[in-house]
Amino acid sequence: MAPSPRRGRRGLALLGATALALTTGGLATPAAAQVTAARAVDFPTHCVPPPIAGIPPIDGPTTAEITxxxxxxxxxxxxxxxxxxxxxxxGNPVDLALPADIMTPTGKVVLGGAQSGAVTVTGPKKNPPVPGKGTFPPFSMTGAFTVTAPGSITLSPGDYNIHTSYIMELDTPCTVTDPPAPVSRTIVASPRPGANERTLALATASGRPGAPVAVTGTRFTPLATVTVAGRAGAAETADRTTVTADSSGGFTASLTVTDRATSGIVAYEGDAWSADKAAGPAAYTVVDDTPLPAGSQRIGTAVAAGALSMAQAGDGVRLSSVDFGKGGAATGDLRTVTVKDFRGGPAGWSLTGKVTDFTGPGGTIGAGRLSWTPACATKPGSPSTCAPGSAGPVGTAGATLAATPDGALTGGEFTVDAKLTLDVPPFTAPGAYAGVLTLTLT
Incomplete structure (x- = not known):
């Protein structure tokens, strides 16, 4: 049996939301997409009482709503x-009545439509007294996610768990019997103005020296002059042409590739490559047609460009507790973030974060009271070098956690960490406080 936490101390949880997944090409918001109001939905659930209760699983409906x-x-x-x-x-699986403020709910909100995945949500440790074998009271859980694509996004209730901390630590997990549950909320996301949504496509990925390749671009600035050029690693080759984008920002160009070193094709506006006004490189292989001596074989390969991605080592951080009347620094470590940049182009990346206010039984602790001291390590052999952001407040406006600069050839693997400190006011009401930190990789 685990004893109840002593009065005057509280745990402070920092929950990391799922971070951005990048898209190389934007999707237009469907004209018919509609924002729908939240609605309560019923769905069958399978709940497993703690083994100590000695009762079988409970199959029944759950009613829930997502806002x-x-x-x-x-x-x-x-x-x-x-x-x-x-x-x-x-409900309460035992005959013993449960006192107030011993229940902590957690769960998932399932995303669908233009964006998939699940959002981790958690609720405060707060509830009215529950009589023995009585029904669990209503509860709310909160979390956050970052929008990664335009379009209609549906939100459905997912699995949830009710944890009770009284005499013993017990869990009652409830799973959706026939997932996904009905949609409770639909939102419509639009493209962010100014975001680089330019795309590039080739009619063929290879050709002999001197062969033309059809290059198609979309979402460039309407009527802009676009340079289409060959690339060999970080440098441009002599293969080059210009074209004017049409009134919708699209173009089709024919690029004659003669330089045997060309391994990719890019398109950009302006006099030189700029990551915010360009697309590519799209991989292209020049087929070597030099005659071979008798009895010889030509052996070749290609290096394919990858993506920019990140992964978190977990989605929850437990900060240290502080005493009522004293307050001070609640400290902890950010879950390590691994960034992989396998694009093989000239653009660097930036990892930023912003946090919500910390909510609990005594109200809120402002987001501006959370500070971090970032650290970043670069895997040996990586073309880029990772630089940590500045130490200081995170807040709702956000701050940079780590970044790499633009360069002739960028990429590599990186691990990002941070020391976290939440400055808790001295007479903050006892209880658990939670906020959501959202990381964005661009």
Missing amino acids: VDNAAPKVGDTVTVTYTVTKPAA
């Missing part, structure tokens, strides 16, 4: 979601 703080976000915005269970399927 959001922003029903019309732009790509890159953070949307806070609230998952409210108005009628749980399970």
Whole structure:
């Protein structure tokens, strides 16, 4: 049996939301997409009481509703979601009455449509007294996600768990019997103005020296002059042509590739490559047609460009506790973030973060009270070198966690960490406080 936490101390949890997944080409928001109001939905659930209760699983309906703080976000915005269970399927599995404020709910909100995945949500340790074998009371859980693509995004209730901390630590997990549950909320995301959504496509990925290749581009500045050029690693080759984008920002060009060193094709506006006004490189192989001596074989390969991605080592951070009346620094470590840049181009990357206020039984602890000291390590052999952001407040406006600069050839693998400090006011009401930190990789 685990004893109840002593009065006057509290745990402070920092939850990391799933970070951005990058897209090379933007999708237009469907004209028919509609924002729908939140609605309560019923769905069958399978709840497993703690073994100590000695009762079989409970199969029954759950009634829930999902609300959001922003029903019309732009790509890159953070949307806070609230998952409210108005009628749980399970109840207090034991004859012993449960006192107030010993229940902590957690769960998932399932995304669909233009964006897939699940959002981790958590609720405060707060509840009215529950009589023995009584029904669990309604509860709410909150989390956040970053919008990664324009279009209609649906939100459905997912699995949830009710943890009780009284005499013993017990869990009652409830899973959706026939997932996904009905959609409770639909939001419509639009492209972010100014974002680079330019795309590039080749009619063929290889050709003999001197062969033309059809190059198609979209989402460039309408009527802009676009340079289409060959690349060999970080440098441009002599293969080059210019074309004017049409009134919708599209173009089709024919590029004659004669330089045997050309390994990719790019398109950009202006006099020189700029990551925010360009697309590519798209891989292209010049087929060597030099005659071979008798009895010889030509052996070749190609290096394919990859993507920019990140992964977090978990989505929860438990900060140290502080004492009521004293307050001070609640400290902890950010879950390590691994960034992989396998694009093989000239663009660097930036990893930023922003945090919500910390909510709890005594109200909120402002987001501006969370500070970090970033650290970043570069895997040996990487073309780029990672630089940590400045130490200081994170806040709702956000701050840079780490970045690499643009260069002739960028890429590599990197690990990003940070020391976290939440400055808790001295007479903050006892209880658990939680906020959501959202990381964005661009």
